[in-house]
Amino acid sequence: MTIEVKSHAELLLMRRAGLVVADGLAEMCEAAAPGVTTAEIDAVGREVLARHDAASSFLGYGEVWGNPFPAVACISVNDELVHGIPGDRVLVDGDVVSIDFGAVVEGWHGDAARTVIVGTEDPADRALIDATMQAMWAGVRAVRAGGRVGDVSRAIEESVKAQPVRYGSLREYTGHGIGSEMHMEPDVPNWYRLRPTPKLGVGMAIAIEPMLTRGLNQTLELDDGWTVVSRDRSRGAHWENTVAVTDRGLWVLTEPDGGAGMLGDLFGPLAE
Numbered sequence: 001m002t003i004e005v006k007s008h009a010e011l012l013l014m015r016r017a018g019l020v021v022a023d024g025l026a027e028m029c030e031a032a033a034p035g036v037t038t039a040e041i042d043a044v045g046r047e048v049l050a051r052h053d054a055a056s057s058f059l060g061y062g063e064v065w066g067n068p069f070p071a072v073a074c075i076s077v078n079d080e081l082v083h084g085i086p087g088d089r090v091l092v093d094g095d096v097v098s099i100d101f102g103a104v105v106e107g108w109h110g111d112a113a114r115t116v117i118v119g120t121e122d123p124a125d126r127a128l129i130d131a132t133m134q135a136m137w138a139g140v141r142a143v144r145a146g147g148r149v150g151d152v153s154r155a156i157e158e159s160v161k162a163q164p165v166r167y168g169s170l171r172e173y174t175g176h177g178i179g180s181e182m183h184m185e186p187d188v189p190n191w192y193r194l195r196p197t198p199k200l201g202v203g204m205a206i207a208i209e210p211m212l213t214r215g216l217n218q219t220l221e222l223d224d225g226w227t228v229v230s231r232d233r234s235r236g237a238h239w240e241n242t243v244a245v246t247d248r249g250l251w252v253l254t255e256p257d258g259g260a261g262m263l264g265d266l267f268g269p270l271a272e
């Protein structure tokens with residue numbers, strides 16, 4: 001397995017892509033409200049990409065196997081867990097909405113996801129989202145030069161298991177290396193297996209993305225060839241960031257502050 005190593009200049013381009021992703025997610029989350037369709041939220045993402053002169057990582061993805069993704073964001077509602085296709089679905093009060101968004105700047109990708117509740121919050125949905133976000137940050141904090149992908153997987157799994165509520169954690173879908181393509185080696189599973197995993201080093205970047213449900217972790221793919229739902233119809237949440245390993249520490253490319261607020265001494269951005 002070869003993991004792409006980025007130069008300083010390439011990581012700066014990935015940071016630009018990451019900031020476009022952060023911008024787009026902020027605006028799309030803001031747009032998610034009762035009465036709004038998921039296609040309208042996707043249109044907000046398209047506007048952000050156009051404003052920054054960035055391309056979409058998602059639009060047309062899958063063309064090689066004959067099912068190109070038709071939108072710039074995956075928008076998944078309630079028991080839809082990931083890869084939901086934006087369309088004429090109208091959001092209603094209390095919906096749990098996961099938005100996954102990617103951008104390309106000069107050939108370099110950023111990828112991140114957020115989950116929001118539209119209108120009135122069910123406290124159990126809020127707890128699910130918080131648990132998913134916490135698991136993602138636990139994974140990010142486990143990244144280090146000389147460490148292994150398995151450290152990240154274990155940190156995510158332990159974070160989920162430490163919750164007072166038992167959640168399903170998806171196994172068929174994983175985080176991934178990212179850079180000159182959106183999905184690259186290595187896979188970054190959200191669960192730990194006692195087996196060798198790739199070593200991480202300076203210049204590498206991975207997308208860390210736990211996907212949790214309020215029920216079990218079994219999934220189904222719908223006939224559209226994209227939308228992944230929970231078999232037990234339980235609601236899900238998805239939180240993702242793109243993280244780079246620099247010679248100074250960690251840089252969360254898809255967070256506006258680069259991760260400064262969450263990483264403490266681990267935070268190590270490159271000079272822009």
Ligand code: MG
Nearest residue numbers: 111207209240
């Ligand atoms: Mg991803």
